[in-house]
Amino acid sequence: MAGIEVSALHKRYPDGTVAVEHVDLSIGDGELFVMLGPSGCGKTTTLRAIAGLERQTSGDIRIGDTLVNDLPPAERDIAMVFQFYALYPHLKTRDNLAFPLRAEGLPKHEVQARVGEAARLMRLGPLLDRRPRQLSGGEQQRVALARALVRRPRAFLMDEPLTNLDAELRADMRTEIKHLQGELGATMVYVTHDQVEAMSLGHRIAILNKGRVEQIGTPLEVYDRPASLFCAAFIGSPPMNLIEVEVADGKLRGQGGLVLTPPPGLPRDRPLVAGVRPEALEVTAPGADRSVPARVVSAEWLGDEIIYVVDHSGGRDVRVRMPPTVRFAADAQVGLRHTGGTPAVYDVRTEELVA
Amino acid sequence: MAVSVDEAVSAGPTPDRPPPARRVRRRGHGRSVLEVVLLTVLAVVMLFPVLWMIETSIKENRDVYAVPAEFFGFTVTLDHFRDVFVGADGGRSALSVAFLNSVVVAGVSTVLATVLGVPAAWAYSRFTLKAKKDQLFFILSTRFMPPVVVVVPIFLMYRQVGLIDSKLGLILIYAAFNVPFTIWMMKGFVDEVPAEYEDAAMLDGYSRLQAFGKFTLPLLVPGIAATAVFALIFSWNEFVFAIFLTSSDDVRTAPPAIAGLIGGTTVDWGLVAAASVVFALPVLVFAYLVRRHLVAGVTLGAVRR
Ligand SMILES: Nc1ncnc2c1ncn2[C@@H]1O[C@H](COP(=O)(O)OP(=O)(O)OP(=O)(O)O)[C@@H](O)[C@H]1O
Numbered sequence: 015m016a017g018i019e020v021s022a023l024h025k026r027y028p029d030g031t032v033a034v035e036h037v038d039l040s041i042g043d044g045e046l047f048v049m050l051g052p053s054g055c056g057k058t059t060t061l062r063a064i065a066g067l068e069r070q071t072s073g074d075i076r077i078g079d080t081l082v083n084d085l086p087p088a089e090r091d092i093a094m095v096f097q098f099y100a101l102y103p104h105l106k107t108r109d110n111l112a113f114p115l116r117a118e119g120l121p122k123h124e125v126q127a128r129v130g131e132a133a134r135l136m137r138l139g140p141l142l143d144r145r146p147r148q149l150s151g152g153e154q155q156r157v158a159l160a161r162a163l164v165r166r167p168r169a170f171l172m173d174e175p176l177t178n179l180d181a182e183l184r185a186d187m188r189t190e191i192k193h194l195q196g197e198l199g200a201t202m203v204y205v206t207h208d209q210v211e212a213m214s215l216g217h218r219i220a221i222l223n224k225g226r227v228e229q230i231g232t233p234l235e236v237y238d239r240p241a242s243l244f245c246a247a248f249i250g251s252p253p254m255n256l257i258e259v260e261v262a263d264g265k266l267r268g269q270g271g272l273v274l275t276p277p278p279g280l281p282r283d284r285p286l287v288a289g290v291r292p293e294a295l296e297v298t299a300p301g302a303d304r305s306v307p308a309r310v311v312s313a314e315w316l317g318d319e320i321i322y323v324v325d326h327s328g329g330r331d332v333r334v335r336m337p338p339t340v341r342f343a344a345d346a347q348v349g350l351r352h353t354g355g356t357p358a359v360y361d362v363r364t365e366e367l368v369a
Numbered sequence: 370m371a372v373s374v375d376e377a378v379s380a381g382p383t384p385d386r387p388p389p390a391r392r393v394r395r396r397g398h399g400r401s402v403l404e405v406v407l408l409t410v411l412a413v414v415m416l417f418p419v420l421w422m423i424e425t426s427i428k429e430n431r432d433v434y435a436v437p438a439e440f441f442g443f444t445v446t447l448d449h450f451r452d453v454f455v456g457a458d459g460g461r462s463a464l465s466v467a468f469l470n471s472v473v474v475a476g477v478s479t480v481l482a483t484v485l486g487v488p489a490a491w492a493y494s495r496f497t498l499k500a501k502k503d504q505l506f507f508i509l510s511t512r513f514m515p516p517v518v519v520v521v522p523i524f525l526m527y528r529q530v531g532l533i534d535s536k537l538g539l540i541l542i543y544a545a546f547n548v549p550f551t552i553w554m555m556k557g558f559v560d561e562v563p564a565e566y567e568d569a570a571m572l573d574g575y576s577r578l579q580a581f582g583k584f585t586l587p588l589l590v591p592g593i594a595a596t597a598v599f600a601l602i603f604s605w606n607e608f609v610f611a612i613f614l615t616s617s618d619d620v621r622t623a624p625p626a627i628a629g630l631i632g633g634t635t636v637d638w639g640l641v642a643a644a645s646v647v648f649a650l651p652v653l654v655f656a657y658l659v660r661r662h663l664v665a666g667v668t669l670g671a672v673r674r
């Protein structure tokens with residue numbers, strides 16, 4: 015296994031589309047690194063550049079200690095799993111697995127041993143003699159993963175490998191991939207636009223937007239302190255409430271009267287926005303201690319929680335996550351209060367985290 | 370000829386793809402009377418000339434002119450077929466030479482168009498190119514004009530470079546006409562084969578060309594067969610270029626040679642019909658042999674999109 019260094023990657027397609035503006039990544043040996051971002055932000059392009067399937071316009075890519083800019087994919091010693099599994103339709107599972115090994119020219123018994131091992135890891139025993147079309151989507155994906163495993167590559171690249179599976183299977187495969195990665199100590203770059211997948215899988219997450227990295231951090235860091243307004247709006251469902259605030263008397267005051275604890279080192283001379291997670295707010299009975307008057311606009315019952323949309327005098331509507339036991343009717347007069355710690359605060363103009 | 374090809378194309382659904390709804394309805398509820406009547410009329414109109422050609426080819430020449438025409442009960446003779454291949458002097462006839470020329474010209478030009486067109490189609494399908502759409506449009510635009518429009522300039526060009534009255538000249542012009550068609554048709558087939566196969570193969574240790582040859586190409590065989598049949602039929606049937614650009618018996622292909630039989634003081638209709646039957650057979654047989662490929666789906670069912 016090996017780490018991957020991407021520096022100042024820029025990719026412009028011949029038709030003029032700039033898919034990757036500027037990306038720096040430093041992926042550790044044995045790390046499960048997730049690239050997360052909306053559609054079209056350049057995730058696939060970055061991954062394909064690492065794989066060598068796409069030549070970057072500028073920038074360097076290192077795998078381990080090797081500068082691989084000019085190496086064809088075949089010589090980079092990495093495996094890739096695609097959203098569409100790319101199993102060879104005319105080959106049985108067994109031969110699909112053996113294929114990359116035969117391409118390398120390994121001796122027969124070695125091929126057999128490795129196929130056996132991968133089949134055991136991914137529990138493919140009964141499927142070995144079937145062709146791809148005789149396999150379900152989940153089974154095909156397991157074969158595709160096993161196919162990536164047999165080569166014992168220096169790193170795995172995965173491009174939305176679970177997108178085509180239904181929700182339940184996706185959760186299972188997620189666990190499986192995480193387990194496998196830990197067991198093998200594999201370096202893995204995992205691309206997804208599903209934040210749940212990113213949060214549950216990644217050791218670290220890179221959030222991409224328009225061909226640039228917005229933030230790199232552990233799932234917790236990314237959730238607690240989004241580095242920019244884009245990240246704040248992208249992570250979490252529902253995402254953070256962005257509340258325009260002013261600093262006064264050592265407090266952050268929102269337009270609707272909400273009072274928040276300011277983080278240290280706030281600049282005073284520019285317009286600020288505080289990012290407040292829906293679970294850091296609380297809907298209370300009207301007039302409760304430290305609450306501001308508010309009105310329930312609507313409520314979404316999700317079973318294990320209720321998301322209230324609340325209008326508080328003059329401020330923007332905010333979303334509040336409450337346990338299902340606390341019920342207010344729509345249009346009810348209520349109180350709104352902040353219960354979390356210090357919020358993340360952003361500069362409105364630069365859209366970046368200031369404190 | 371066109372009739373047989375059309376039929377071959379629409380024959381039988383493939384198991385992989387659901388047949389169009391129209392066909393399902395027919396299968397499901399039986400054909401309505403109107404459909405049967407219309408199809409019968411169509412079949413008669415289409416097939417009668419063919420039938421008449423076959424009859425004429427086995428009638429003696431005096432029966433050909435019989436009024437009223439004889440449908441049955443004429444003396445059957447195979448003399449005309451002998452005359453197609455054996456000349457008056459007992460050696461090879463001019464017609465048989467023309468048939469051989471047709472085989473060579475149609476075969477080689479089709480191979481050439483396929484060898485050039487398939488990789489081009491692959492490239493157009495797989496790579497991002499500058500002004501790709503414009504390039505493809507330009508390629509297609511060479512087919513907008515019917516041959517008769519360009520035949521005179523080509524005649525002059527050919528005279529300059531010495532390609533007039535040569536099989537090579539015909540092969541080149543047919544290939545030139547078939548390459549755009551091959552590119553367009555094959556691009557559709559290549560688009561259907563997911564590029565990930567090649568990506569995966571390249572990561573597995575193959576070069577781009579090896580990946581194409583080893584994975585994509587086998588999946589394209591049905592498409593190539595279908596495309597080649599159409600190219601072959603075009604070259605085999607082509608008349609305008611053949612009659613303008615060739616003149617001598619040992620270069621001429623079958624269509625102008627057969628047409629050459631008509632004219633003069635007496636026309637040996639039996640010979641014309643027999644030559645036409647012989648001329649029509651190879652394409653029929655070929656289209657029949659590859660009919661499965663003409664309709665086969667391209668990928669083998671591993672595609673989940
Ligand atoms: N071969 C190509 N030629 C031209 N433009 C391309 C090509 N491939 C991708 N692009 C463009 O580059 C941008 C980034 O594409 P990319 O596939 O990397 O996005 P992505 O983040 O993987 O999106 P998704 O989540 O939809 O897969 C998009 O605007 C896309 O249209």
Ligand SMILES: [Mg+2]
Pocket residue numbers: 057058059173
């Ligand atoms: Mg993508």
